[in-house]
Amino acid sequence: xxxxxxxxxxxxxxxxxxxxxxxxxxxxxxxxxxxxxxxxxxxxxxxxxxxxxxxxxxxxxxxxxxxxxxxxxxxxxxxxxxxxxxxxxxxxxxxxxxxxxxxxxxxxxxxxxxxxxxxxxxxxxxxxxxxxxxxxxxxxxxxxxxxxxxxxxxxxxxxxxxxxxxxxxxxxxxxxxxxxxxxxxxxxxxxxxxxxxxxxxxxxxx
Amino acid sequence: xxxxxxxxxxxxxxxxxxxxxxxxxxxxxxxxxxxxxxxxxxxxxxxxxxxxxxxxxxxxxxxxxxxxxxxxxxxxxxxxxxxxxxxxxxxxxxxxxxxxxxxxxxxxxxxxxxxxxxxxxxxxxxxxxxxxxxxxxxxxxxxxxxxxxxxxxxxxxxxxxxxxxxxxxxxxx
Numbered sequence: 001x002x003x004x005x006x007x008x009x010x011x012x013x014x015x016x017x018x019x020x021x022x023x024x025x026x027x028x029x030x031x032x033x034x035x036x037x038x039x040x041x042x043x044x045x046x047x048x049x050x051x052x053x054x055x056x057x058x059x060x061x062x063x064x065x066x067x068x069x070x071x072x073x074x075x076x077x078x079x080x081x082x083x084x085x086x087x088x089x090x091x092x093x094x095x096x097x098x099x100x101x102x103x104x105x106x107x108x109x110x111x112x113x114x115x116x117x118x119x120x121x122x123x124x125x126x127x128x129x130x131x132x133x134x135x136x137x138x139x140x141x142x143x144x145x146x147x148x149x150x151x152x153x154x155x156x157x158x159x160x161x162x163x164x165x166x167x168x169x170x171x172x173x174x175x176x177x178x179x180x181x182x183x184x185x186x187x188x189x190x191x192x193x194x195x196x197x198x199x200x201x202x203x204x205x206x
Numbered sequence: 207x208x209x210x211x212x213x214x215x216x217x218x219x220x221x222x223x224x225x226x227x228x229x230x231x232x233x234x235x236x237x238x239x240x241x242x243x244x245x246x247x248x249x250x251x252x253x254x255x256x257x258x259x260x261x262x263x264x265x266x267x268x269x270x271x272x273x274x275x276x277x278x279x280x281x282x283x284x285x286x287x288x289x290x291x292x293x294x295x296x297x298x299x300x301x302x303x304x305x306x307x308x309x310x311x312x313x314x315x316x317x318x319x320x321x322x323x324x325x326x327x328x329x330x331x332x333x334x335x336x337x338x339x340x341x342x343x344x345x346x347x348x349x350x351x352x353x354x355x356x357x358x359x360x361x362x363x364x365x366x367x368x369x370x371x372x373x374x375x376x377x378x379x
Contacts, residue, residue, distance in 0.1 A: 004274055005272060005273070005274050005277055007234075007274075008234070008235055008274035008277060008278040008281070009277050009278060009280075009281040011230060011234050011235065011278060011281075012235075012277070012278040012280070012281030012282040012284075012285060013282075013284065013285040013288070014285065015227055015230055015231070015282055015285060016281060016282040016283060016284060016285015016286045016287075016288065016289060017285045017286075017288050017289035017292065018223065018227060018285075019224060019227060019239075019282065019285065019286050020285060020286040020287060020288060020289020020290040020291070020292070020293065021289040021290070021292065021293040022215075022220040022223045022224050022289075023220070023224075023286065023289075023290060024289065024290040024293035024299075025212070025214065025215040025220055025297075026214070026215050026216075026217050026219075026220030026221070027213075027214050028217070028220070029290060030305065031305040031307055031308065031311075032305055032306075032307040032379060035307060035311055035372055035376060035379050036307075036379060038365075038368040038369050038371070038373075039369075039372045039373060039376070039378060039379065040369065041378075041379075044217050047217040047218065047221065048217040048218075048221040048224070049221070049342075049346060050221070051217060051218050051220075051221025051222060051224075051225065052221040052222075052224040052225040052351075053346070053347060053350045054221075054225065054351075055224070055225020055226060055351075056225040056228045056239075056348065056350075056351030057350075057351040057352075057353075058225075059225060059226065059228045059232075059351075060228065060232070060351055060352060063229070063232055063233070068233070069232040069236070070236075071352050072232075072236070072237055072238050072348075072352070073349065073353075073354040073356075073357070074339055074340055074344070074345065074349060074354060074356055074357060075339070075356060076354070076355045076356035076359070077339070077356055078356070078359060080337050080338055081338050081345075081356050081357075081359040081360040081363060082359060082360075082363045083334075083337055083338075083363075084334045084335065084336070084337030084338025084339070084360065084363075085334065085338045085345070085359070085360035085361065085362070085363025085364040085366075085367065086334070086363045086364070086366060086367035087330050087331075087333060087334025087337065087338075087367065088330075088331055088334035088335045088338060088341060088342075088360075088363075088364050088367065089334070089363065089364035089365060089366060089367025089368035089369075089370075089371065090330055090334070090367045090368065090370075090371040091328065091329070091330030091331025091332070091333075091334055092327075092331055092342070092364065092368050093327075093368040093369075093371040093372040093375070093376065094324075094326065094327035094330070094375065094376070095324055095327035095328055095331055096305065096307070096308070096327075097327075097331075098331065098341055098342040098343075099241045099242040099245060099283075099331060099332065099335060099341045099342070099343070100241035100283065100286055100341070100342065100343050101286075102328065103241075103283045103284070103286040103287040103290070104286050104287065104289075104290035105290075106287050107286065107287035107288065107289070107290030107291040107294065108290050108291065108294040108301045109294075109300070109301050109303065110301055110304065110305065111303040111304060111317075111321075112303075112304050112305075112308070112317075112320050112321055112324040113324070115321045115322075115324035115325040115328065116324040116325070116327060116328035116331075117328060118325060118328065119324065119325035119326060119328025119329040119330075119331075119332075120245050120249075120328035120331055120332040121245055121248060121249035121252070121328075121332070122249070122325075122328075122329055122332075123245070123328060123329035123331065123332030123333040123336070124242075124245035124246045124249040124250070124332045124333075124336060125246075125249040125250060125252075125253040126329070126333060127246070127332065127333050127336035127337065128246060128249070128250050128253070128260065128263060128265060128266050128269075128336075129260070129263075131263060131265040131336075132263055132265070134337065135265075138337065139337065139339075144354070145354070145355040145356065146352060146353045146354055146355065147353040147355060147358075150355070155352075155353065158353050159351070159353060162350075162353065170218070179216060179217050179218075183214055186299075187213045187214045187299060188301070188305060188306070188307070189379075190305070190306050190307050190379070191379075192306075192310060192379075198302070198303065198304045198306075198308070198309060198315050198317045198320070
């Protein structure tokens, strides 16, 4: 293994630890937050998501604007983005997690997240087997379109504009409902008192 | 550091921290934050050991190559589990084996039912993410920050799919 790969692994681990702390502290990894967001009754997930997008956009406006980095946008594949995105969303609602937060759930000890992970690995393998066919039938190829190229302005201007719009949206959202009101009983997005505890296979009464 | 002993941070503080992770991703790895292709790397590594013919598929070979990008993402998602564990231990926010919301969302307190739903959900999530070539991180956090047209379409479809599913198949939590 080359030393650059070793450095990449170490960088990934450290970045992941920071990512994991942010996901756990913000409580967005909780199934209650993610299902609550998809039922439009809890907005912590959207607030974190939009804040991270706006921050990333400012970061990239600077790094790309001064020529330090190239952008890495994905190809625009309308059919695949729509079909794949919808399946992904259905999975997120039923998992109460997304591919990244599944690992955060495992880290805090949610046992069902191990099944989400196993299902995810099987889904990735099943896709790999189907990929040569799906690539021809559905996915195909497409250009790496970004909105600022479509309207002919520099990326950094569009990125700063997007961040400004998101900032306004977040101020209005927070004014409408504070994030503290979405935390729930045990910072888990759970609002119903006295929920019936789960029965486990080891339990005698079943 | 009292900051680390708190159970809940503001979503804005956490969101800024996550957004700043794009700096090392772009500068050191020349890629954007993402999570779902690591499932292909790990899943296919195991599957190709059982069925070596899988390696003939270019997509598989590309994800199994021991490149900095592939292994960085596997390390990243591993780090997420470690970071969440550390954070939970520091604040003492211990969790039940299954979140209490599931008994209401599924209308049943059977843990076997929850495990089955979680497995199917994980399968759908990754099958969909691989068709779309990205998940909440790759298309959501990174694609939207880059003003990508395709990622914006994928994120809209993701929220639409999630809202429809959570409204029709799950009970109100």
